[in-house]
Amino acid sequence: MLDSLRQTRRLALKAFETYLPPALGYPLSRLVDPFFRRSALAAGYCERLQLEPDLVMYESYNGRDFAGNAYALFRHLIDRNDYAHLRHVIAVPSLDHPKVLPFRNHPRVILVKVDTPAYIRYAESCTWFINNASWKPYLIKRSGQTWVYTWHSTLLKKLAVDKGAPWEARNVTRALVAADYFISPNRYTTELLLASHGAGPFMDGMIAEFGYPRNDLTINADRISIKRMLGLSEGEQLVVFAPTWRGEQNAVDTVAETLDQRQRLQDLLPAGYRVVVKFHTMVYRFLNAAAMKYCPPLSVDANELLAAADYLVTDYSGIFFDYLSTGRPVIFFAPDREEYARAKNGFYLDLETLPGPMCQDLGSVASAILHSRGISERYAQAYAEFRALYLADDDGMACQRTIDLVFGAVPEPRTYRIPHTRKRLLFYPGPMNPNGVTTSFLALAGRLDYDAYDVAVLLPDDARNRVFQAGIDRRASIFYQSVPDAFTASEYSAHARFIKRGSRSRDDLPIQAYRSSMGRIFYGVEFHSAVNFHGYQPADAAKLALGVVAARKVIFLHNDLNRDRIIKQPQLHAVFSTYKYYDRLFCVSADSLAANLVGMAVYTRGEFGDDVAPLMDYAPNLIAPESIRSRALEALPGTIPEPSPEMATFMTIGRLSPEKNHARLLEAFRLVVDTCPGSRLYIVGDGKTAGTLRQLARSLRLGESTVFIPFMANPYPLFKACDCFVLSSDIEGQPITILEALTLGKPVISTDIAGPHDLLCGGEGTLVAASAEALASAMITFIRNGRTMDRKDFDPFGYVESAASRFAEKVLEGKA
The missing domain is CATH 3.40.50.12580 (CDP-glycerol glycerophosphotransferase, C-terminal domain)
Known part of the structure; x- marks a missing residue:
C-alpha cells in the first residue's frame, strides 16, 4: 500500500511539472507529496540561512525516540564547561517526550518535532548533526556542516545486500557516505556495515573505533x-x-x-x-x-x-x-x-x-x-x-573521546580513513523495468573490472522492480533516490520550463538544485566517469550531466530516438537538449549510430542549434551467455502450454507498445496459420497495447494458436523450447532478445531495421521487409524447410569479449 501511494505521488509530480504552469504545479506538488514539501523547505532554508556556528543537532532512530549514542553524547556535552557556549537542538517524536522534559526550559536546549518546518530549519542551519540511524533523505548537507554518524548496534542479523535486499540499504548507505565521522562499536561492525550497505568504496570520512558512547550510560550508571x-x-x-x-x-x-x-x-x-x-x-x-x-x-x-x-x-x-x-x-x-x-x-x-x-x-x-x-x-x-x-575499548570514556575528536580535533590513534586507489564509476540504468536496457545493464554490471573500479549504481526507489535490483552484481554499490528533487519556487519554474521546452544554455537550468539533489546521495564523492545508461528522462539527463561531480559524463541512446520521440516519447525533445552537457553520446550499434546521426542529430541541430554529431559513437550491449544457457535448462512454468514437437512454434518477447508492432506479427501469423495449420505463436510481455493486441488476435480468429504470456522473470526455457524467434519492430537500438535467441542457437527472423540489421546482416538470421507479408513468407519458408534455417554460427562469448573491451576503452576511459 505504501509503495503504491509513493508511485501515485511520483506520477502526480511528473504530470504537474510536465503539463501545468509552474505557478500551479509547485504549490500542488507541495500539497500532494509531503517529501516534495520537505525537500522544498530544505532547499529554501539552504538558500536563505547561514550556518549557526554554535548549534549542535541530535536525532535518534529517525526521530522515534531520543536515545542511545546521540542521547549519551548530548548528556556528556551539555555538562562540559569547555563547551558551554554550544546550543543543542533535539529532534523528538513529541515535545512532551519524557526523556527531554528535564531540558525543556534549559536556556541552551531547543526541542523540535521531527519532520516539521522547525526541524528542517535547524537541520539546515546547524554546524554539527549527530545521528544514530540515518539522516532524512530530503535534507541537504551543506558545506561547513559536520555530520557525525554513530549507527546503533553491533550486528547479529544480516542486513541489506547480505540478505538479498539492497533497497534496505538506501538511507544508511547515504548516511555513511555523507558522514564526516563514523563512530563504530568495533571493527567487526565497521566491516560488515560498510560491506552490507556498499558504502566502503565511497566513504571518505573518519572512522573511530574507541568504544561506544551509549555504553558509557551502562558502565557509568547508578544501578541502585x-x-x-x-x-x-x-x-x-x-x-x-x-x-x-x-x-x-x-x-x-x-x-x-x-x-x-x-x-x-x-x-x-x-x-x-x-x-x-x-x-x-x-x-x-x-x-x-x-x-x-x-x-x-x-x-x-x-x-x-x-x-x-x-x-x-x-x-x-x-x-x-x-x-x-x-x-x-x-x-x-x-x-x-x-x-x-x-x-x-x-x-x-x-x-x-x-x-x-x-x-x-x-x-x-x-x-x-x-x-x-x-x-x-x-x-x-x-x-x-x-x-x-x-567491547574491548568500552571503559566508560567513549563520549569524552568522541567529543574531543569531533569538537576539539584531539588526535586519537584508534581512528582511520579507508584508503581508496580505484577509480569511481557511477551508472544510472533507470527504473530497471523489464526490458532490454535492464537486461543489458545487468550483464554489463557483471563484466566490469572491480579490481580497477569502484562502481556505484543509482536507482529510483521503485518497489515494482526489486527482482531486477536484486540481480545487480553484488560487488557494485547501490544508491537510491528515494525522495523528490529539492527545488525552491524559482528553481522549480526553471526546471518545469526545461521539461516542456528543453534547454538552450546552462543559464536556463536550476543547476544548484540538481547539485543539491545529487549531493543528498553522493555528498563529496567525485567520480571518474558518470554513465547515464538509461537516457530517456529529461530530469535524469540534466541531473547526471550537471548535478554529479565527474571528470567524464556519457549518455546512452538505446534506439532510433527521433523516431521514438515521434511515436511515443515526446519528452526526448528535452533530453536531446542536454546532450551538449555530456562528453560523449553512445548508441548501441553501428547502424543505430547511423540512424541517430540522420535523425536525432539533425533534429537537435534544428531545434536547439547544437551540433552533437561529433560527440557520437557506439558501444554494443552486453549479454551474459553463461547465465542465459544455464537458466534455459530450468523447467517451463506449468501455466504455459508447452510447445509440442509436432507443431511449428514461434516466439517473440518485449514490451507491448506501438514501436514493437506486434499487430504486424499477428497479421503475419494469420497468414502462416492459413498455410501451415497447427503452428503456434507465443507473445511474451506486458504493456499498454496488450488489450488491443488480444482483441486483434480474436478478430483474426487465432484462438489457441496464439498464446499471450505476461512478463517472465526467466523466459529462456521458452526460448529453448520454441523453434524460431521473430521480431516485428519498427525501431530498435540493438535488441537484446535477438542476442539471447542467438546465444541459445535459435533461428531468428526480424524486420530489416537498424539494430537487428547490425546483428543479422552477416547471415546469422533472416532479415525481411517491415510488412506482414514479408514476415509471413519467411516464417512459412522456415516451416517448409523442416523448421531449419541456413545461417552463420554466432559466438556469444567472442561477442561479449569484443563488446566489453569496446565499452571499457570508449565509454569508461574515453579512448578513441
Missing part, C-alpha cells in the same frame, strides 16, 4: 538509583525482556504476543523477580498506556536500563552486546529461530556460539534464570571472548 526509580524493592531481581522487532522494512504489531510472553515468564518465576519489557523503537507506535505498565518509563534509556538489569532475555537483538559490559547473564529466547533466519537470510554469527543459552521455550528461559550461576560458569569463556572481541 535506576532500580529504585523502577519501583523495585531491595533485593528484587530485574529481568529485562528485550525482543527485536518483526517484519521487513516496516514493523508488525507484536505487542500483544510479547506481553503474553512476558506474563508467562513472570508466572514461571518465583516471588522476588520482576520482568519488564523493553520494546524496540520500531514497535513504539503500537504501544498504549496498558502496554506501558509493563515497560520501563520512557525517561529511562535502554542502556541505563541494562545497568539495572540482573538478567537480559533477548532474541536476535544487538542489545545483548551492550549488556556484556555488565558481566551479568544473558539468555536467548528464540522460538521462531528458523523462520526468522529464513526471513533475514541468516545471521552473521553462529547462534550456537553466543555467550548464553539458546532457549526455544519460556520454561527453559525461567530455568536458566533460576540456575544462573551454572549458566554463567558454562558460558564464561564465550562471554569473555565476546567482551574482548566486541
Whole structure:
C-alpha cells in the first residue's frame, strides 16, 4: 500500500511539472507529496540561512525516540564547561517526550518535532548533526556542516545486500557516505556495515573505533538509583525482556504476543523477580498506556536500563552486546529461530556460539534464570571472548573521546580513513523495468573490472522492480533516490520550463538544485566517469550531466530516438537538449549510430542549434551467455502450454507498445496459420497495447494458436523450447532478445531495421521487409524447410569479449 501511494505521488509530480504552469504545479506538488514539501523547505532554508556556528543537532532512530549514542553524547556535552557556549537542538517524536522534559526550559536546549518546518530549519542551519540511524533523505548537507554518524548496534542479523535486499540499504548507505565521522562499536561492525550497505568504496570520512558512547550510560550508571526509580524493592531481581522487532522494512504489531510472553515468564518465576519489557523503537507506535505498565518509563534509556538489569532475555537483538559490559547473564529466547533466519537470510554469527543459552521455550528461559550461576560458569569463556572481541575499548570514556575528536580535533590513534586507489564509476540504468536496457545493464554490471573500479549504481526507489535490483552484481554499490528533487519556487519554474521546452544554455537550468539533489546521495564523492545508461528522462539527463561531480559524463541512446520521440516519447525533445552537457553520446550499434546521426542529430541541430554529431559513437550491449544457457535448462512454468514437437512454434518477447508492432506479427501469423495449420505463436510481455493486441488476435480468429504470456522473470526455457524467434519492430537500438535467441542457437527472423540489421546482416538470421507479408513468407519458408534455417554460427562469448573491451576503452576511459 505504501509503495503504491509513493508511485501515485511520483506520477502526480511528473504530470504537474510536465503539463501545468509552474505557478500551479509547485504549490500542488507541495500539497500532494509531503517529501516534495520537505525537500522544498530544505532547499529554501539552504538558500536563505547561514550556518549557526554554535548549534549542535541530535536525532535518534529517525526521530522515534531520543536515545542511545546521540542521547549519551548530548548528556556528556551539555555538562562540559569547555563547551558551554554550544546550543543543542533535539529532534523528538513529541515535545512532551519524557526523556527531554528535564531540558525543556534549559536556556541552551531547543526541542523540535521531527519532520516539521522547525526541524528542517535547524537541520539546515546547524554546524554539527549527530545521528544514530540515518539522516532524512530530503535534507541537504551543506558545506561547513559536520555530520557525525554513530549507527546503533553491533550486528547479529544480516542486513541489506547480505540478505538479498539492497533497497534496505538506501538511507544508511547515504548516511555513511555523507558522514564526516563514523563512530563504530568495533571493527567487526565497521566491516560488515560498510560491506552490507556498499558504502566502503565511497566513504571518505573518519572512522573511530574507541568504544561506544551509549555504553558509557551502562558502565557509568547508578544501578541502585535506576532500580529504585523502577519501583523495585531491595533485593528484587530485574529481568529485562528485550525482543527485536518483526517484519521487513516496516514493523508488525507484536505487542500483544510479547506481553503474553512476558506474563508467562513472570508466572514461571518465583516471588522476588520482576520482568519488564523493553520494546524496540520500531514497535513504539503500537504501544498504549496498558502496554506501558509493563515497560520501563520512557525517561529511562535502554542502556541505563541494562545497568539495572540482573538478567537480559533477548532474541536476535544487538542489545545483548551492550549488556556484556555488565558481566551479568544473558539468555536467548528464540522460538521462531528458523523462520526468522529464513526471513533475514541468516545471521552473521553462529547462534550456537553466543555467550548464553539458546532457549526455544519460556520454561527453559525461567530455568536458566533460576540456575544462573551454572549458566554463567558454562558460558564464561564465550562471554569473555565476546567482551574482548566486541567491547574491548568500552571503559566508560567513549563520549569524552568522541567529543574531543569531533569538537576539539584531539588526535586519537584508534581512528582511520579507508584508503581508496580505484577509480569511481557511477551508472544510472533507470527504473530497471523489464526490458532490454535492464537486461543489458545487468550483464554489463557483471563484466566490469572491480579490481580497477569502484562502481556505484543509482536507482529510483521503485518497489515494482526489486527482482531486477536484486540481480545487480553484488560487488557494485547501490544508491537510491528515494525522495523528490529539492527545488525552491524559482528553481522549480526553471526546471518545469526545461521539461516542456528543453534547454538552450546552462543559464536556463536550476543547476544548484540538481547539485543539491545529487549531493543528498553522493555528498563529496567525485567520480571518474558518470554513465547515464538509461537516457530517456529529461530530469535524469540534466541531473547526471550537471548535478554529479565527474571528470567524464556519457549518455546512452538505446534506439532510433527521433523516431521514438515521434511515436511515443515526446519528452526526448528535452533530453536531446542536454546532450551538449555530456562528453560523449553512445548508441548501441553501428547502424543505430547511423540512424541517430540522420535523425536525432539533425533534429537537435534544428531545434536547439547544437551540433552533437561529433560527440557520437557506439558501444554494443552486453549479454551474459553463461547465465542465459544455464537458466534455459530450468523447467517451463506449468501455466504455459508447452510447445509440442509436432507443431511449428514461434516466439517473440518485449514490451507491448506501438514501436514493437506486434499487430504486424499477428497479421503475419494469420497468414502462416492459413498455410501451415497447427503452428503456434507465443507473445511474451506486458504493456499498454496488450488489450488491443488480444482483441486483434480474436478478430483474426487465432484462438489457441496464439498464446499471450505476461512478463517472465526467466523466459529462456521458452526460448529453448520454441523453434524460431521473430521480431516485428519498427525501431530498435540493438535488441537484446535477438542476442539471447542467438546465444541459445535459435533461428531468428526480424524486420530489416537498424539494430537487428547490425546483428543479422552477416547471415546469422533472416532479415525481411517491415510488412506482414514479408514476415509471413519467411516464417512459412522456415516451416517448409523442416523448421531449419541456413545461417552463420554466432559466438556469444567472442561477442561479449569484443563488446566489453569496446565499452571499457570508449565509454569508461574515453579512448578513441
